[in-house]
Amino acid sequence: MQRQVRHLWWLFVIMFAALVGQLTYLQVWAAPGLRTHANNTRAVEQEMRVERGLVVSSDGVLLAANRREGAYYFREYPEAALVSPWLGYSSLRYGRAGVERAYNLELAGESDLLTVRNYLDIIMDRPRRGADLLLTLDSRLQRVAVQALGDRTGAVVALDPKTGAVLALTSSPRYDPGRLDDTWDDLIADESRPLVDRALTGRYPPGSVFKLVVAAAALEEGAVEPGTMFDDDGPWLAGGFRVRNYADHVYGEHDFAQAMTKSVNTTFAKVAVGLGADTLARYSTAFGMSEELPWRLGGGTGRFPDPDAMDTAHVAQAGFGQGEVLVTPLEMALITAGIANGGRIMAPYVVAEVRDYRQTVLERTEPRVWRTPISAATAATLRDMMVAVVKEGTGTAAALPGVSVAGKTGTAEVGEGSPHAWFVAFAPAEDPQIVVAVVIENGGTGGSVAAPVARAVLEAGLR
Amino acid sequence: MVLTSVGFAIVWARQVERLEPASLAVGAVFLGLFGLVHLFRRLVVPHADPYLLPITALLSSLGILMIYRIDPRLARLQTIWLVVGLAFFVFVLAVFRRYRRLADYKYLIGLGGIALLVLTMVAGREVYGARLWIRLGPVGFQPPEFAKLFLVVFFAAYLDDVRELLTVSTRRFLGIALPPLRYLAPLLTLWGLGLLLMIFLKDLGTSLLFFCTLLALMYVATGRLLYVVVGLSLFAGGAVVLYHLFPHVQLRVDIWLDPWQDPLGRGYQVVQSLFAFAGGGLFGRGLGAGYLLSASGNTIIPALETDFIFSAIGEELGLVGAVAIILLYLVFVQRGLRIAVRARDDFTRLLATGLTAAFGLQAFLILGGVTKLIPLTGITLPFMSYGGSSIVANFGLLALLLLASDGAAREEEI
Numbered sequence: 112m113q114r115q116v117r118h119l120w121w122l123f124v125i126m127f128a129a130l131v132g133q134l135t136y137l138q139v140w141a142a143p144g145l146r147t148h149a150n151n152t153r154a155v156e157q158e159m160r161v162e163r164g165l166v167v168s169s170d171g172v173l174l175a176a177n178r179r180e181g182a183y184y185f186r187e188y189p190e191a192a193l194v195s196p197w198l199g200y201s202s203l204r205y206g207r208a209g210v211e212r213a214y215n216l217e218l219a220g221e222s223d224l225l226t227v228r229n230y231l232d233i234i235m236d237r238p239r240r241g242a243d244l245l246l247t248l249d250s251r252l253q254r255v256a257v258q259a260l261g262d263r264t265g266a267v268v269a270l271d272p273k274t275g276a277v278l279a280l281t282s283s284p285r286y287d288p289g290r291l292d293d294t295w296d297d298l299i300a301d302e303s304r305p306l307v308d309r310a311l312t313g314r315y316p317p318g319s320v321f322k323l324v325v326a327a328a329a330l331e332e333g334a335v336e337p338g339t340m341f342d343d344d345g346p347w348l349a350g351g352f353r354v355r356n357y358a359d360h361v362y363g364e365h366d367f368a369q370a371m372t373k374s375v376n377t378t379f380a381k382v383a384v385g386l387g388a389d390t391l392a393r394y395s396t397a398f399g400m401s402e403e404l405p406w407r408l409g410g411g412t413g414r415f416p417d418p419d420a421m422d423t424a425h426v427a428q429a430g431f432g433q434g435e436v437l438v439t440p441l442e443m444a445l446i447t448a449g450i451a452n453g454g455r456i457m458a459p460y461v462v463a464e465v466r467d468y469r470q471t472v473l474e475r476t477e478p479r480v481w482r483t484p485i486s487a488a489t490a491a492t493l494r495d496m497m498v499a500v501v502k503e504g505t506g507t508a509a510a511l512p513g514v515s516v517a518g519k520t521g522t523a524e525v526g527e528g529s530p531h532a533w534f535v536a537f538a539p540a541e542d543p544q545i546v547v548a549v550v551i552e553n554g555g556t557g558g559s560v561a562a563p564v565a566r567a568v569l570e571a572g573l574r
Numbered sequence: 575m576v577l578t579s580v581g582f583a584i585v586w587a588r589q590v591e592r593l594e595p596a597s598l599a600v601g602a603v604f605l606g607l608f609g610l611v612h613l614f615r616r617l618v619v620p621h622a623d624p625y626l627l628p629i630t631a632l633l634s635s636l637g638i639l640m641i642y643r644i645d646p647r648l649a650r651l652q653t654i655w656l657v658v659g660l661a662f663f664v665f666v667l668a669v670f671r672r673y674r675r676l677a678d679y680k681y682l683i684g685l686g687g688i689a690l691l692v693l694t695m696v697a698g699r700e701v702y703g704a705r706l707w708i709r710l711g712p713v714g715f716q717p718p719e720f721a722k723l724f725l726v727v728f729f730a731a732y733l734d735d736v737r738e739l740l741t742v743s744t745r746r747f748l749g750i751a752l753p754p755l756r757y758l759a760p761l762l763t764l765w766g767l768g769l770l771l772m773i774f775l776k777d778l779g780t781s782l783l784f785f786c787t788l789l790a791l792m793y794v795a796t797g798r799l800l801y802v803v804v805g806l807s808l809f810a811g812g813a814v815v816l817y818h819l820f821p822h823v824q825l826r827v828d829i830w831l832d833p834w835q836d837p838l839g840r841g842y843q844v845v846q847s848l849f850a851f852a853g854g855g856l857f858g859r860g861l862g863a864g865y866l867l868s869a870s871g872n873t874i875i876p877a878l879e880t881d882f883i884f885s886a887i888g889e890e891l892g893l894v895g896a897v898a899i900i901l902l903y904l905v906f907v908q909r910g911l912r913i914a915v916r917a918r919d920d921f922t923r924l925l926a927t928g929l930t931a932a933f934g935l936q937a938f939l940i941l942g943g944v945t946k947l948i949p950l951t952g953i954t955l956p957f958m959s960y961g962g963s964s965i966v967a968n969f970g971l972l973a974l975l976l977l978a979s980d981g982a983a984r985e986e987e988i
Contacts (some may be wrong), residue, residue, distance in 0.1 A: 112923055115794040116914045119931065120907070126938050127904045131897055133947040137851040138893040145852030150837040150845060153853050153865045 152203075159183040159203055164218040164241030166198065166210065169463065172250035174198060175211070186211070188289045193253050195285035196308045197408075197461075202291050209308065210244070210461065213407040217242040217465050217473075224465060224473040242473060245464040247276035255571040257281050259564040264303065265532075265551035266310035266440040269568050272448035272537060272546045274478035275457030279568060282309035282440075311410030314437040315550055318523030319374045319505075319557070320533045321432025323446060323493065326371060328394035329382050331489045337368040337496060347377040350423030354380040354431075357522060357556075371496040372504035374520060376431040383430025388418035391429055397484035398446045398456070400438060405458040405481050413438035433524060444548035445481075447535040450494060451517070451543035453487040455480045498540045506534065508562035511570055515540040518565065520557035528553040534561035538569045545572035603653075604635055611660050615976065618667045621983030622976040623909050629902055630957055630972055634659075634965065636899070637958030640886050643862055644879045648960050655962035659969035666973035673977040677921050680731035687724030688767065690717040695770075716963035718780045719954075722787075723970050726932055729788055730924035733795040737920070740796050778826060779943075779951030783936050785809055790931040794914075795924060830949035846875045847882055847944045850889040851896075858892025865889070879960040881952050884944050899958075900941065907934040910975055917982040926978040929971050 137145070146154055162184050166175035174194050177184040186201045188194050199209020207215055216222040220229065220241040232239050256267040256279040269279035284305040286298050298306050307313065329335045343362040347354040356362070356376045362369075370378035383391060395415035396402065404410050416425065416435040428434035438446075441459065449456035458481040465474040485493075497517035500506045506518040517540040521533025532554035537546040547565045554560040608631040615627055634656055642649035670676065676683065694717045733740075767784075785805070792801040816823045825840060833841030833848075850866075853859060866886055867873055875882045888896045910930025917923040936956055943950035954964040956971075 112794055112797070112920065113915050115797050116911050116923070116927055119790055119794060119927065120911045123904065123907050123911075123934050123938075126934075126942075127900055127907075129947060130900055130938065130941050130945065133942070133945045134851065134888070134893055134896050134900070137848060137945060138855055138888065138896070141848075142852040142855055145849055148849070151849045151852075153849055156865050157853075 155203055155206075158215075158219045158221075159185075161220050162238065162240045163201065164220070164468075165243045166194075166218075166246065167243060168193075168246050168248050168250040168253070170250050174246070174248075174250075186289065188287070190250070191287040191289055192257055192285060193250060193281075195288055196282060196306060197280045197310060198288065200288035200291045204292055205295055208306070210408065213409070214244055214462060214465075217244065222465075222473075225467060228467045228469075228471075228473075240468045243466045243468065243470075244462050245466060247271075247278065247461055247463045248280065249278050249572075252279045252568065252571050253281065255279075256564075256568050259567040260549075260551070263551050263554060264309075265549070265554065266313055267564060267568060268310050268440050268444040268548045269572060270444050270448050270459065270546045272451035272543045273457065275448070275459045275481070276463065276478070277459055277461045278545060278572060280310050280441075280461070282307075282313065308410075309550075310440045311408060312439065313550070314413055314439055315531055315533075315552075316434075316523040316525065317413075317432035317436060317438040317443060318521035318531065318533055319376075319379075319431055320443055320519050320521035320535050321436055321438070322371060322374065322379050322430070323450065323497075323519055323535070324394055324398055324400075325379055325383050325386070325391065325430050326367075326496065327398070327450070327485050327489060327493055328386055328390055329367075330492055331394070331485045332386065332390060334386055335367045335382060337366060337492060339367045341365060341367065341370060341375075341378045341381065343375055343377050347380060347427075349380055349384055349427030350425075352424035352427060354427055368496050368499060371519075372499045374431075374500075374505050379430040380427035381430075384423055384426050388416075388421040388426050388429075391415065391426065392418040394484060395436075397482060398442075398449060399482055399484075400442055400446075402482075404441070406460055408461065410439060410441055413442050432521060440548050440550050443533070443535055443550075444546055447519075447537060447548060448546040449482070449484055450490050450497070451537040451546050452490075454483055454485040454490040456482045456484065494540055497536075501536070505558040506536070506562050508558055509534060509536050509566040509569070511538065511566065511573070514538050514569075514573060516566075516569060517543075518562065520562060522556045522558075525553065529555050532560035533557045534565045536562075536565045536569060538573060545569060547572075604631070604638075607657065607660055611664065614664055615667065618671065619976050619980035622980040623913060625909050626906065626972060626976060626979070629906050629909075630969075633899070633902060633957040636887075637883065637955075637960075639861075640883055640890075640958070641879050641960050643890070644866055644873060644886065648879055651962075652960050652965070655965050658962065659966040662966050663969040663973045666970050667977065670974070670977055673925070673974065673981060674919070674921060676727050677731035677734065680728050680735075683724050684728030684732070687721045687728060690721040690724065691767070693717055694721075716961070718777070719963040719967035720970070722780075722783065722932055722936075723929075723967060723974065725784060726787060726791075726928035726971075727925065727974070729791045730921060730928045733791055734921040734924055737795040740792075740798075740801075777952065778823065778949075779939055779953030782951055783932065783939060783953065786935050787928060787932045790935075791924060791928050794927045795920075826949050826951070830946060833946070843876055843882070844944075844946055844950060847885040848946060850875065850885040851945065854889040854892045854896070856893050858888075858890050858895055861890050863890065877952070880954055881940060881950075881959065882944055883955055883959050884941055887958075888945075903934065903937045903941075903956075906930075910934070913975065913979040913982055917978065919981075922978045922981050926975060926982070929975045929978070933968070933971060 160182055163177055165173060168174055173189055175198060176187045178187045197209050199207060199211040201207045201211040218241045220239045225242055229239055252269060260267050260281060260283050262283060264283055266282035267279060270277055284303045286305040342364050345361050354377050362373060362375050392415050400413045400415055402412060414437050425434050429436050445456050445459060458479050460476045463476055464472050466472050494517050497519055498515055501509050501516045501518045505520040509516055509518045516536055516538040518534060518536030523531040523533060525531060532551040534557045535548045537543040547568045549561040549564045551560050612627055638649055638652050641652050789802050789805045817827060829841050829844055833844040837845040865874060866878060875885055878886055887899060907930055910926060914923045914926040917926060933956055936953060939951055940953045940955045942948035954961050956968045957965060
């Protein structure tokens with residue numbers, strides 16, 4: 112019988128060894144996968160125990176802080192109107208969005224940048240803390256943009272064209288990210304979709320602001336010059352589609368520069384048809400439309416239709432930004448910034464520095480060129496045409512005393528209601544410091560509705 | 575030996591003190607209690623194995639510590655149960671010093687065990703889908719935990735009587751040599767009882783435990799693997815039928831096969847247990863730092879303080895702590911089987927084997943269940959899980975084992 116007892120013993124050894132094996136598998140081998148499993152709320156719970164990094168504007172205003180309740184930290188947003196919706200939210204229940212999501216690793220203290228700091232904290236028995244974000248956003252300019260847009264549905268983007276730094280970013284309607292858990296159901300049900308960041312993901316028909324891209328293509332390709340003459344004798348038939356000017360104006364003989372100043376649809380339709388769908392598509396891509404933005408914040412991409420599927424009528428409409436052309440406010444700001452910066456579009460960024468809680472800089476964003484769609488000469492020509500738009504054309508409402516402003520209006524027809532009002536601009540024209548793109552949904556004409564908003568932001572940005 | 579064992583108890587009692595400064599007294603009480611019980615053990619069964627009681631002290635202290643961390647109120651109750659368990663331990667040691675006499679009353683004891691199970695079937699209340707509880711006044715009581723002891727004593731005594739007859743084959747059936755049917759009858763009856771248990775108690779764990787313990791004893795008594803093979807196939811056959819007849823059996827197996835198909839519903843408990851182990855990692859999140867309780871104060875894993883206490887240990891003490899616990903159970907099994915090997919008489923040997931096997935199998939069933947090594951069967955982790963019946967019955971088991979150990983050693987001296 113001793114023999115059998117020994118057999119039983121070895122059976123137990125095998126069984127318990129299997130247990131140890133299974134445990135090792137669970138706790139070491141499979142652990143990383145299980146920890147980040149979608150159904151595992153432990154990861155979020157653990158992050159809630161860490162004091163999340165602060166978010167600070169470039170002029171030192173606190174935009175996101177923490178409130179402690181028991182073992183957990185909850186997010187607080189002292190300037191809710193300034194940060195919504197682009198900064199996003201961080202909620203135990205509903206996850207994260209915006210900057211809170213894109214920079215979660217840094218804010219939660221999990222980033223590789225923090226490896227040394229975290230080890231020091233473990234050794235010194237200090238609690239782990241997330242890294243702070245210093246933004247490029249200027250709270251003063253941001254406040255002006257928010258107030259200028261007001262409660263109208265739309266978006267405002269302001270950039271430094273020389274670096275790509277985002278100076279102001281807002282869209283409306285907004286929500287209070289600090290009260291997200293209480294208001295979630297209403298926000299989800301709200302038909303105006305306040306959770307959507309229109310500046311980054313709102314896809315709008317650009318209307319006449321797209322004439323900048325058409326003109327850039329035509330000038331760069333040598334198809335036209337500012338002095339090239341055109342004749343407008345009323346509606347122009349393109350593939351069966353009647354191209355009409357705004358309010359059915361008839362402009363008669365004029366050159367290409369004047370076509371830009373007055374925003375003559377018939378002329379741009381002719382130029383577009385002359386260039387062809389392929390060339391327009393190529394330049395749209397070169398300006399960054401329908402391309403992934405080179406930053407972590409994501410954002411939807413606009414689109415230029417598939418050139419093979421476009422007939423003459425479509426190409427003619429694309430010439431003044433109608434048809435199926437779509438663009439986001441940020442993309443439109445980047446296109447304008449490319450013109451302002453001598454043909455080079457800088458990669459946009461909103462986080463200037465990542466710092467640990469001792470204010471040691473862990474990462475600094477260096478400006479870099481993202482795309483070069485056109486030559487400096489073409490950019491300069493376009494700039495002069497845009498200066499004329501504000502000086503004597505459709506964009507006079509954006510003029511500032513003593514400063515030369517370059518701009519372009521857009522009035523994008525939509526299926527129902529008033530057209531979307533667009534305005535893009537930069538100033539000073541000879542040494543651009545700031546680029547602004549404004550869209551107001553169903554606002555009316557760009558020159559009367561969007562241009563004053565851009566003017567307010569430009570003025571504040573140059574002060 | 576005495577010094578090491580007391581030392582064990584001290585170290586672990588200290589551990590309790592250090593980690594829970596508020597309950598300094600608890601540590602002192604544990605130390606005092608186990609010290610006293612240890613001295614009593616020295617007096618009554620001086621030749622018994624010196625490791626078993628300290629291991630038990632360690633496991634139950636750690637268990638209470640973990641329960642305290644989950645719910646201090648339950649820890650106070652469990653402390654009372656621990657004291658009751660120790661009293662029961664002392665009682666068994668004192669009363670059954672001549673434990674071999676138990677063999678003379680084997681049928682009475684066997685019937686007692688069956689009576690306890692029948693009582694549960696008739697009067698039991700369902701908790702977590704299994705009917706294990708009966709109420710005695712204000713106290714809930716789980717008879718199967720005690721039935722385990724009764725049946726092991728019965729099996730040991732019965733097999734001691736008939737083992738030689740079972741090894742002699744008198745007739746052949748389908749080419750297989752079979753012993754006289756009448757000696758197999760009680761065992762077949764128990765096999766049937768095992769299935770009845772599954773049907774009426776809806777408790778896979780207890781029936782599996784009884785059945786496997788019986789098989790282990792059969793094998794040790796007869797040395798014939800045939801019994802194990804036949805027994806396992808009978809059980810497997812029964813299990814397959816049950817799988818198709820009873821949805822709760824199906825559920826258990828389906829969850830085991832793939833808990834991820836419904837991680838928020840049926841698979842929730844197992845999935846959360848796996849998350850807990852993964853969260854613990856190599857060294858654990860530290861006592862008190864695990865994510866055991868939700869904001870409302872409920873445990874994230876249902877039945878955390880009973881069946882799933884090992885998940886809490888895995889999360890807070892990590893792989894290192896969890897493996898240490900597994901090794902403690904294995905050392906317990908090793909000491910128990912050592913008693914069986916050393917015993918000079920067959921009843922002592924079979925008794926020690928049966929008690930140890932029941933103990934080791936119970937630990938394996940629940941440890942394997944919460945780690946998804948085997949399908950989950952609701953059963954307590956001996957000495958660690960919250961539950962009065964479990965801890966009291968297991969102290970009874972320990973007392974019997976020590977009596978067998980002492981008996982074996984005494985004979986050696988002679």
